Amino acid sequence: MIKFEHVGLRYGVGPEVLTDIDFTLEPGSFHFLTGPSGSGKTSLMTLMYLGRKPTRGLVTMFGQNINQMERDKLATLRQRIGVVFQDFRLLNHLSAFDNVALPLRIAGRPEKEIKDNVDELLEWVGLGEHKNVLPLTMSGGQQQRVAIARAVIARPKLLLADEPTGNLDDEIGFRLMNLFDQLNRMGTTIVIATHNQKIMDEFGHSRLVLDSGTLKIEAPKNWIQKKIEGVF
Amino acid sequence: MNPFKPKKDRRLGVAEGKRQYDLPLNKSIGTGFLVVLIALMTFLAIMALGTSFALGSMTQRWSSGLENKATIEVPAEKNDSDLRTKNEVNALVERVEQKLSDQPYIKSVTALDQGDIQALIEPWLGQGEILDNIPLPGLLSVELQISNESSLAKLTKTLAEIDETIRLDTHESWLGDLLRLTGALQFAAGFVLLIIGFTTVAAVAGAIRTRMAVHNEEVELLHLMGAGDGYITRQLQRHALMIGLKGSLVGLIAGLIVLGLIALIAGDTGAALLPDFHIQLGHIIGMIIVPTLICIIASMAARFTVLRVLAQMP
Numbered sequence: 001m002i003k004f005e006h007v008g009l010r011y012g013v014g015p016e017v018l019t020d021i022d023f024t025l026e027p028g029s030f031h032f033l034t035g036p037s038g039s040g041k042t043s044l045m046t047l048m049y050l051g052r053k054p055t056r057g058l059v060t061m062f063g064q065n066i067n068q069m070e071r072d073k074l075a076t077l078r079q080r081i082g083v084v085f086q087d088f089r090l091l092n093h094l095s096a097f098d099n100v101a102l103p104l105r106i107a108g109r110p111e112k113e114i115k116d117n118v119d120e121l122l123e124w125v126g127l128g129e130h131k132n133v134l135p136l137t138m139s140g141g142q143q144q145r146v147a148i149a150r151a152v153i154a155r156p157k158l159l160l161a162d163e164p165t166g167n168l169d170d171e172i173g174f175r176l177m178n179l180f181d182q183l184n185r186m187g188t189t190i191v192i193a194t195h196n197q198k199i200m201d202e203f204g205h206s207r208l209v210l211d212s213g214t215l216k217i218e219a220p221k222n223w224i225q226k227k228i229e230g231v232f
Numbered sequence: 233m234n235p236f237k238p239k240k241d242r243r244l245g246v247a248e249g250k251r252q253y254d255l256p257l258n259k260s261i262g263t264g265f266l267v268v269l270i271a272l273m274t275f276l277a278i279m280a281l282g283t284s285f286a287l288g289s290m291t292q293r294w295s296s297g298l299e300n301k302a303t304i305e306v307p308a309e310k311n312d313s314d315l316r317t318k319n320e321v322n323a324l325v326e327r328v329e330q331k332l333s334d335q336p337y338i339k340s341v342t343a344l345d346q347g348d349i350q351a352l353i354e355p356w357l358g359q360g361e362i363l364d365n366i367p368l369p370g371l372l373s374v375e376l377q378i379s380n381e382s383s384l385a386k387l388t389k390t391l392a393e394i395d396e397t398i399r400l401d402t403h404e405s406w407l408g409d410l411l412r413l414t415g416a417l418q419f420a421a422g423f424v425l426l427i428i429g430f431t432t433v434a435a436v437a438g439a440i441r442t443r444m445a446v447h448n449e450e451v452e453l454l455h456l457m458g459a460g461d462g463y464i465t466r467q468l469q470r471h472a473l474m475i476g477l478k479g480s481l482v483g484l485i486a487g488l489i490v491l492g493l494i495a496l497i498a499g500d501t502g503a504a505l506l507p508d509f510h511i512q513l514g515h516i517i518g519m520i521i522v523p524t525l526i527c528i529i530a531s532m533a534a535r536f537t538v539l540r541v542l543a544q545m546p
C-alpha cells in the first residue's frame with residue numbers, strides 16, 4: 001500500500017525534518033503514528049497524502065512510484081485517500097453537510113446518493129442536528145467530527161488522520177476510533193497520528209514511532225495478549 | 233449500523249437542487265467591479281461596432297449614388313473675369329444639354345433650373361434683389377452609361393468643343409477622400425474592438441489570479457482531496473462566465489439604447505449627411521456576437537489563468 005525508501009524531506013533551505021525514512025505498510029493494516037511534538041508526524045502525513053514531494057528517496061503508493069505519475073492519475077489517487085488534517089481545513093463558507101459531501105461531489109456521485117450518505121454519517125458522528133451549520137459557529141470538537149466525516153465519507157482505501165481525537169472527550173473519541181476500526185475491517189489502510197496513550201493501548205495496533213527524523217516500527221504492547229484472547 | 237455498507241437503491245437518484253460553489257467565489261471582493269468593467273467594455277464595443285456599421289452603410293450609399301454621376305458647371309464668368317449674362321449662361325447650358333443628350337455614352341442629362349440654384353444659395357444671401365442680379369453659374373447633372381476613362385475623356389472633349397470654360401466635376405476626388413476617411417475611421421473602430429478584447433482578457437485574468445491567491449487554501453484543499461484541474465477550473469470558469477454574461481448583457485442593452493437615441497436624434501434633425509440606420513441582419517448578428525465574444529474571452533482567460541496557477545501545485 002505505502003512504501004517509503006530512504007525518504008528525506010526539508011522545507012526550503014531548512015534542516016531535514018525527516019531523514020532516511022524507510023517503511024512499508026501492508027494493505028488493510030492499522031497503525032498509530034506517534035512521537036514528540038515537532039518530530040515530523042504532520043510532515044510525514046503530508047508526504048503520504050501527496051501534499052508535497054519528498055526532497056529525496058522513493059515513495060510508492062498503491063503500487064505506483066508517485067514521482068513518475070501523471071497529473072490526473074495523481075488526482076485519482078488522491079481521491080482514494082481520506083485525510084483528517086490536524087487543523088481540520090474545513091471550508092468555512094460551506095455548511096457541515098456540504099463540507100462532508102465534498103469528496104463525493106469531487107468523485108461526481110449523484111446528488112441523491114450524496115444526500116443519503118452524508119445525512120447518515122452526520123447522524124453517526126452526532127451532528128445530525130448541525131448539518132446546516134457553518135464550521136465557524138461550531139465547537140472545536142464538532143469541527144473535528146465534520147473533518148473526520150469528510151475524510152471517511154467516500155470510503156477511502158487509505159485514511160490518514162492527524163490527531164483526530166485531540167479535541168474530543170474519551171467517549172466520542174472511542175466512538176470515532178470504532179468508526180475507523182469499522183472502515184479498517186472493510187479493507188481501508190489506516191494511519192492515525194496521536195499522542196493519546198489510552199487510545200493506543202486500547203486499540204492495539206502497531207506503532208510507527210518518529211524520533212529526530214527517523215522512524216521505527218513497534219509491535220503493539222498488548223499484541224500477545226490480544227492473540228491469546230483471539231485463540232480462546 | 234454500518235454507515236459504509238453499500239446501498240444499491242441510493243444509486244438511482246439524480247442530482248437535485250442547486251448548491252454554491254465549493255470556492256467562496258460569490259462573495260469575492262471585486263466581482264461587482266468586474267461586472268461594471270465588462271459592461272463598459274461591451275458598451276464601448278457596441279458603440280465602435282455601431283459606428284463602423286454606420287460608416288459602412290454611409291460609404292455604400294454615397295458610392296452607389298454617385299458612382300456614374302458627374303456635374304457640369306457653366307461658370308458665370310468668362311476667362312478674363314468678364315461676367316456672362318443670365319441669358320448667355322442659359323444658352324450655353326441649353327447647348328450642352330442638347331449636345332450631350334444624343335451622345336451614346338450618356339444615360340441622361342438634366343439641367344438644373346436657375347430657381348433651384350437660387351434656392352441652394354438662398355440661405356447665405358437671402359431672397360430678393362441681390363439674388364436676382366447676382367451672376368449664377370449653370371449646372372447640369374449627367375449620368376454616364378459607364379463611368380470609365382474613355383467615356384469621361386469623350387465627355388471632357390465634347391464640353392471643350394462647346395466652350396473652353398466649362399468645367400466637369402466627377403465627384404471622384406472628394407468621394408475618394410471621404411472613402412479614405414471612413415475607411416480610416418472603420419479601421420480605428422476595429423482597433424478599438426481589439427483593445428477592448430485585450431483589456432477584457434487582462435482584467436479577467438488579473439481578477440481570477442487575485443481570487444486564486446485569496447482562496448489559495450480552499451483551492452489547495454480541493455486539489456489535495458483529488459479534485460482534478462478540470463473540476464477546479466470549471467468552477468472559476470463558470471464564475472467568470474456569469475460575470476461576463478451579467479456585464480455584457482448590461483453593456484449590450486445600454487449600447488443599443490444609446491445607438492437608438494443617436495439614430496432618433498439624427499433622424500429628427502434630418503441631417504442629410506448622416507445615413508439613416510437601416511438595421512440589417514448582419515448588424516443584428518454583429519451586435520449579438522459582441523457580448524458572446526466577450527463572454528467567451530472572459531471564460532477562456534479564466535480557464536488559462538487557473539490552469540497556470542494549478543500547474544504550480546504538486
Ligand SMILES: Nc1ncnc2c1ncn2[C@@H]1O[C@H](COP(=O)(O)OP(=O)(O)OP(=O)(O)O)[C@@H](O)[C@H]1O
Pocket residue numbers: 011014017035036037038039040041042043044086
Ligand atoms: N510548512 C513548513 N515550513 C517549514 N517548516 C515546517 C513546516 N511544517 C513543519 N515544519 C517544521 O518541521 C518540523 C516537524 O513539524 P511537524 O508539524 O511535522 O511535527 P509534528 O510531529 O506534526 O508536531 P505536532 O505533534 O506538534 O503536531 C518542525 O520543526 C516544524 O518547524
Ligand SMILES: [Mg+2]
Pocket residue numbers: 041042043086162
Ligand atoms: Mg502535527
